């Protein structure tokens with residue numbers, strides 16, 4: 015079968031830009047389409063291509079001139095969902111292909127894709143589900159009972175058998191098809207430094223239940239670690255790439271496994287720089303683990319601090335504390351590990367809240383602060399909690415850089431204060 019996997023373009027829209035001419039806070043997603051490379055890896059015997067419209071925005075027509083797909087697969091985060099739904103009917107008609115959608119939005123809000131032009135929605139980790147679907151289509155077998163795959167039926171509720179996600183779904187014997195985007199490799203760089211960057215997964219899902227987070231939908235809240243041999247193999251496949259981003263939502267969720275992986279990296283003689291996500295409480299509980307990783311090449315960590323107060327953290331069900339956040343920052347500074355800090359700005363922020371956040375980032379010397387606006391993504395607990403207050407339901411704006419809830423400040427002033435956060439505070443990225 016000819017299979018074309020499509021990574022949507024950067025199609026999110028920006029209220030601050032459209033209404034107030036503020037261009038500095040538009041969200042741009044970069045990096046290789048690892049989810050599609052991973053899906054492609056488990057489709058042996060098929061002719062698979064990936065078109066990455068983030069790297070090459072006009073690449074779709076060219077891809078379709080050279081390749082006639084029997085099946086087209088899209089991945090999409092929430093702000094890309096409208097684009098996928100708008101493209102599907104045209105592509106289905108033009109190519110006479112089966113249209114499949116998966117990814118984060120499909121996993122959390124599958125009903126959204128129960129729409130004309132889309133044949134199937136793949137929920138959660140799709141590596142094995144898509145393979146089973148392709149085999150069923152090819153052999154004209156029943157496609158309605160594959161766990162984690164929903165056959166669309168617009169106008170009627172979507173139905174599917176849930177998948178009990180386990181290590182089997184990782185299908186570890188087959189690596190990502192990094193080769194399918196080899197032509198785009200020079201575009202996958204660390205934005206701040208222009209250094210080539212490769213993506214590797216070492217863990218999937220997260221056992222925590224933060225109300226704003228959409229990760230749980232990928233594995234039904236299970237946390238699955240890839241085997242050490244798998245991670246080492248994938249890192250080694252990216253032999254020419256000096257910086258590896260471990261794209262897991264929570265890389266150190268099983269500390270003993272993370273320690274064994276670190277030692278295996280050293281043992282394999284791998285000399286690379288690593289970036290990974292870690293929770294603050296993990297840093298506090300396991301500083302020696304972070305020290306070992308520092309020696310193995312970990313130079314920066316992404317930490318979701320989210321809020322400055324215990325009350326704010328509790329409201330997001332973060333299972334964290336403001337004191338632990340501060341302690342983690344101190345440990346990481348001591349270890350010489352750069353901090354990329356995620357902070358969530360509530361639409362209820364007034365000037366004093368913005369000032370407090372800017373002061374915290376400066377005082378704590380957060381190397382690279384990343385600010386997002388609190389966004390109730392469909393399918394999350396936060397969405398269920400705040401649904402009645404949402405004033406903007408257009409998913410194009412669900413980029414995490416727009417307020418889809420009413421702002422307490424005048425809206426223009428809110429975005430000016432939000433943009434100013436990026437001008438203030440400490441900014442330092444080293445590798």
Ligand code: SF4
Pocket residue numbers: 220221222223224227228229230263264293318332
């Ligand atoms: S925000 Fe982080 S810790 Fe919370 S559920 Fe998501 S991945 Fe897990």
